[in-house]
Every structure is written in C-alpha cells, then in structure tokens.
Amino acid sequence: xxxxxxxxxxxxxxxxxxxxxxxxxxxxxxxxxxxxxxxxxxxxxxxxxxxxxxxxxxxxxxxxxxxxxxxxxxxxxxxxxxxxxxxxxxxxxxxxxxxxxxxxxxxxxxxxxxxxxxxxxxxxxxxxxxxxxxxxxxxxxxxxxxxxxxxxxxxxxxxxxxxxxxxxxxxxxxxxxxxxxxxxxxxxxxxxxxxxxxxxxxxxxxxxxxxxxxxxxxxxxxxxxxxxxxxxxxxxxxxxxxxxxxxxxxxxxxxxxxxxxxxxxxxxxxxxxxxxxxxxxxxxxxxxxxxxxxxxxxxxxxxxxxxxxxxxxxxx
Ligand SMILES: [Zn+2]
Numbered sequence: 652x653x654x655x656x657x658x659x660x661x662x663x664x665x666x667x668x669x670x671x672x673x674x675x676x677x678x679x680x681x682x683x684x685x686x687x688x689x690x691x692x693x694x695x696x697x698x699x700x701x702x703x704x705x706x707x708x709x710x711x712x713x714x715x716x717x718x719x720x721x722x723x724x725x726x727x728x729x730x731x732x733x734x735x736x737x738x739x740x741x742x743x744x745x746x747x748x749x750x751x752x753x754x755x756x757x758x759x760x761x762x763x764x765x766x767x768x769x770x771x772x773x774x775x776x777x778x779x780x781x782x783x784x785x786x787x788x789x790x791x792x793x794x795x796x797x798x799x800x801x802x803x804x805x806x807x808x809x810x811x812x813x814x815x816x817x818x819x820x821x822x823x824x825x826x827x828x829x830x831x832x833x834x835x836x837x838x839x840x841x842x843x844x845x846x847x848x849x850x851x852x853x854x855x856x857x858x859x860x861x862x863x864x865x866x867x868x869x870x871x872x873x874x875x876x877x878x879x880x881x882x883x884x885x886x887x888x889x890x891x892x893x894x895x896x897x898x899x900x901x902x903x904x905x906x907x908x909x910x911x912x913x914x915x916x917x918x919x920x921x922x923x924x925x926x927x928x929x930x931x932x933x934x935x936x937x938x939x940x941x942x943x944x945x946x947x948x949x950x951x952x953x954x955x956x957x958x959x960x961x962x963x964x965x966x967x
Contacts, residue, residue: 655713659959664737690740716757716962720766728808764793770956780908788915792834890925912947
C-alpha cells in the first residue's frame with residue numbers, strides 16, 4: 652500500500668471538521684464547515700462532500716477507513732447518532748451504514764469525549780499511557796477512560812458518564828434526574844448560575860453593572876483574580892467540587908495519566924491549587940503521587956486525531 656490514509660470526522664453541535672491522516676499521525680489536510688441547525692440528510696451530504704474534497708486534495712490511492720467522533724449520545728456498536736439535543740433532528744441516524752455505502756470502506760463511530768481521549772493517547776499529552784483518564788470541563792463535563800489504547804466500555808457498549816457522578820446530594824438538580832452531579836456543580840453554566848444568584852448588593856453584581864446576563868464563568872474567574880470576595884468564594888467552591896470528582900476518579904481507576912481540558916485548564920490557576928492541596932492529604936490506600944495530571948495538548952484537534960485513530964490503530 653502506498654501512503655495509506657484514514658479520514659477523521661469530528662462532528663460537534665456547531666462545526667464539523669474533516670481531516671486526513673497518515674499512519675504516522677500527520678494531519679495531511681482538513682476542512683471545517685458549519686453544521687448548526689442542519690438536519691441529518693443535509694448534514695450527511697455536507698460530510699460526504701467534505702470527505703470527497705479532502706480525498707481529492709491529499710490524492711492518496713488507499714483510504715483505510717473513516718472514523719467519526721460525534722457529540723453524544725451515540726450508539727457506537729450500532730453506528731447510530733441519536734442526538735437531537737445538540738444536533739437538530741439527528742434522531743437514530745445510521746451514519747456508519749451511510750458512509751460505508753458511499754465510500755465502501757470501514758467506518759467507526761465514537762462519542763466525542765472518547766475520540767478526544769484517544770487523540771490525546773495517540774499523539775497528545777498521554778501518548779502511550781497504559782491507563783489514560785480524560786476530563787473535559789466546558790458547557791458539560793465529558794470523561795473517557797482509555798485502557799491499553801482501547802476505549803473502556805460499559806454494558807452494551809455504553810459510555811460511562813463521569814460527569815454524572817454524584818458529589819452533593821443537596822446540590823442543584825441535574826437534567827439527568829439526579830441532584831448534585833459533578834457536571835451540575837462545575838460546568839461553565841453551573842458556575843455562571845452561582846454568580847447570577849449572588850446578592851444584589853454584592854460587588855460582583857456591581858462589577859456586572861447590575862446586569863446578571865454579563866456574568867458567565869469567565870467573568871467570575873476574572874473577578875476572582877481581581878480579588879472580588881463573592882467570585883473568590885464561588886471559584887473556591889467549584890475548585891473543591893472539581894477536586895472531589897478528580898479524587899473519586901483517581902481512587903476508582905488509578906490511571907497513569909489524567910488529562911484535563913476545557914475551561915478548567917483556562918482557569919488552572921483557580922482550580923489546580925485546591926486539587927494539589929487536597930491530593931496532599933496522605934492516603935495509604937491510593938498512590939495519588941503516581942498519577943500524572945496534565946493539560947491536554949491537542950486542543951480542539953483532539954477529537955479529529957482520535958477519530959482517525961479508531962481506524963489507524965489496526966495498522967500501527
Ligand atoms: Zn446528572
């Protein structure tokens with residue numbers, strides 16, 4: 652085979668990114684397109700067009716396959732995207748069957764958190780780690796566990812949801828039905844809502860010119876850095892809840908590498924000191940000091956790398 656390639660497709664709620672990779676992990680070319688508010692039929696056409704464009708531009712004679720990392724829920728085993736929540740109208744969409752018919756090559760589908768973790772395992776911060784746990788904190792909290800280069804799966808191929816581990820039974824109600832899930836305490840919207848419900852006479856509300864809509868997680872982080880007491884208290888609580896979740900994960904899985912990404916790393920100065928302090932509590936049962944906690948380094952490309960890796964891993 653001469654210069655075989657795989658295609659990676661990173662399908663998010665607003666953007667689809669398509670890239671071609673060789674077996675050494677070089678990104679040979681990519682195309683981005685907006686997919687916001689595009690239904691499944693037009694969306695699939697768009698993805699097929701972008702794949703054809705990439706294939707033309709890299710001009711490789713051998714396409715090994717197409718890997719997709721999509722915003723979940725997805726059913727990897729059946730190759731179906733079932734996510735009308737962030738992809739308008741994408742209910743029970745058999746994307747694997749469709750792309751397999753169009754391009755006549757193997758097609759794999761994974762949840763985007765799993766794909767991003769695979770990317771970090773293949774070419775990123777956790778390169779080659781035998782046990783890699785990945786946590787992304789943003790609008791939600793995504794987690795993935797990679798063991799010996801393979802995605803850890805639950806029963807029927809289900810994706811474990813570390814973001815919905817229960818941290819505080821008296822915490823806010825989560826959309827999953829429980830109270831005080833990790834995501835409902837530390838996600839960007841969770842931190843924003845703590846700021847918006849600050850007392851009207853607080854300096855934070857004054858800083859926002861009495862317009863609660865100005866208060867988002869970034870605003871609170873900046874106010875905390877500038878010394879605002881309300882903002883400091885909010886970030887301290889979020890950092891403590893974040894650390895409780897991380898300590899649970901380490902206690903359960905003891906990964907070699909724990910990769911962090913998203914807003915939590917943009918505010919690493921506000922989150923990580925609390926985590927480091929809590930991890931210093933001596934624990935003879937769990938070797939916390941053996942777990943390397945590090946920032947992800949592929950950024951917004953992790954999912955694209957990992958999607959292609961679902962195909963290329965068989966040829967390495
Ligand atoms: Zn939940």
